[in-house]
Amino acid sequence: YVSKRKKCTVSVYDAAKRQFREEHLSLLGDLKEALNQEQLTLHYQPKVALDGSRHCEAEALVRWEHPVRGFVPPFEFIPFAEQTGYIREITHWVIARACIDGAELLAAGTPVRISVNLSTRDLLDAALPAFVDSCLTMAGLPKQYLCLEITESGVMEDPDRALETLHALRNMGMALAIDDYGTGYSSLAYVKQLPVSELKIDRAFVKEVVESEADAMIVRSTTELAHSLGFKVVAEGVETQEISDKLHELGCDFGQGYFYSRPVPLAAFAAWLRKYQGL
Ligand code: C2E
Ligand code: MG
Ligand code: MG
Ligand code: MG
Numbered sequence: 001y002v003s004k005r006k007k008c009t010v011s012v013y014d015a016a017k018r019q020f021r022e023e024h025l026s027l028l029g030d031l032k033e034a035l036n037q038e039q040l041t042l043h044y045q046p047k048v049a050l051d052g053s054r055h056c057e058a059e060a061l062v063r064w065e066h067p068v069r070g071f072v073p074p075f076e077f078i079p080f081a082e083q084t085g086y087i088r089e090i091t092h093w094v095i096a097r098a099c100i101d102g103a104e105l106l107a108a109g110t111p112v113r114i115s116v117n118l119s120t121r122d123l124l125d126a127a128l129p130a131f132v133d134s135c136l137t138m139a140g141l142p143k144q145y146l147c148l149e150i151t152e153s154g155v156m157e158d159p160d161r162a163l164e165t166l167h168a169l170r171n172m173g174m175a176l177a178i179d180d181y182g183t184g185y186s187s188l189a190y191v192k193q194l195p196v197s198e199l200k201i202d203r204a205f206v207k208e209v210v211e212s213e214a215d216a217m218i219v220r221s222t223t224e225l226a227h228s229l230g231f232k233v234v235a236e237g238v239e240t241q242e243i244s245d246k247l248h249e250l251g252c253d254f255g256q257g258y259f260y261s262r263p264v265p266l267a268a269f270a271a272w273l274r275k276y277q278g279l
Contacts, residue, residue, distance in 0.1 A: 030066060031077065031086050035093060039065050042097050043263035044114070046272065047234050047256040050248040054277055057113040057147070059256065060098045061263045062090065082119050091122045095132060099139035099146065101266050106145065110273045115147040115177060120154040123162040129169050147175040147198065153184045155194065163194070170195035177234070182222070192229050199226045201252070203237025209250070210242050216250060223251040 034040055042060045049055040064072040081087040095116055102114045122128055136143055148169060155162040170176060177198035178191055182205050191199065201222060209215045223233045235247045238257030247255055261272050 027080060028084055031081060034064055035089055040093055041065060042094065042101065043265055044269035045256060045263040046261050047254045048260045050252055050255050056276065057115065059115045060094060062094055078119065082121055087119050087121050088125060091118060092131060096135045099135040099141045102145045103139040103141045105270060106141065108270060110270065110277060111145060112273060113145050113147055115149050117149045117179065120157050123150060123154050123165050124158055126165060128165055129172055132169065132174065133172060143173050147177055149177045149179040151179050166195050188225050188229065197231060198234060199231045200234040200236050206235045206237045206243065210246050220250045
């Protein structure tokens with residue numbers, strides 16, 4: 001009986017694996033098309049200064065509008081793109097688009113620094129800094145309007161090569177941010193060795209910061225340490241006024257989340273920005 005059950009489990013597993021493989025094979029073809037046919041698009045979400053200064057930055061978040069599957073969220077295709085090597089093309093597309101959009105916002109009188117997410121593989125690409133530079137030049141965007149978000153786990157994969165890429169970007173004058181801080185085996189002792197200027201505290205510590213003394217203490221002490229190391233602190237996933245107020249009280253510099261704005265297409269973001277800046 002045991003062996004029969006085992007066999008049964010294996011075949012179900014195989015079938016599931018095959019279906020997974022087939023679905024991903026077709027997704028792979030589709031991803032190629034997506035890049036060729038401009039099915040990718042960027043949405044923008046503000047990172048808002050909590051000191052009331054009306055200063056803000058923005059994060060570019062990729063979306064895939066698939067003709068049949070509809071809207072495919074990044075967590076469904078970014079990991080897959082990483083495994084298949086397509087991530088490089090996606091990252092290139094995202095950086096180029098973000099520079100063009102940034103230049104448009106600058107020309108419209110609403111300059112804003114835009115952050116782009118890098119994945120692990122991007123950090124191993126020695127040609128990335130030169131690519132970023134050429135995108136800035138082509139778009140006519142001054143480099144202070146671009147920031148790159150990385151995760152610690154991304155750096156840990158191959159620290160030597162990743163650090164080389166990061167230092168090259170930093171030497172170009174690019175701003176770098178640590179994303180999702182607190183989720184991995186992160187420690188500020190490690191982060192302080194990275195050439196970054198911004199720390200984004202993960203939503204996991206933010207969502208209950210009003211109710212949970214422990215979370216509030218984590219946010220406060222992380223913020224204090226980060227400040228003493230010279231980092232700016234951004235809190236992710238701010239969904240209410242109460243959370244926003246609490247984060248300000250705890251010393252965070254910026255908040256990002258649905259409370260200020262959901263990620264929206266460029267035109268809607270530009271409209272939000274004008275209103276926010278009182279134009
Ligand atoms: P992330 O970089 O940490 O981005 C923040 C995510 O939190 C976004 O999800 C955003 O829509 C979501 N979010 C923002 N405010 C709130 C809030 O108040 N509440 C909640 N519950 N969620 C909020 P999204 O757009 O689905 O992206 C997920 C992840 O996919 C990103 O996490 C990032 O790691 C990755 N990603 C997105 N765009 C790109 C890209 O262009 N390249 C790469 N390599 N990764 C990307
Ligand atoms: Mg991010
Ligand atoms: Mg994040
Ligand atoms: Mg996150």
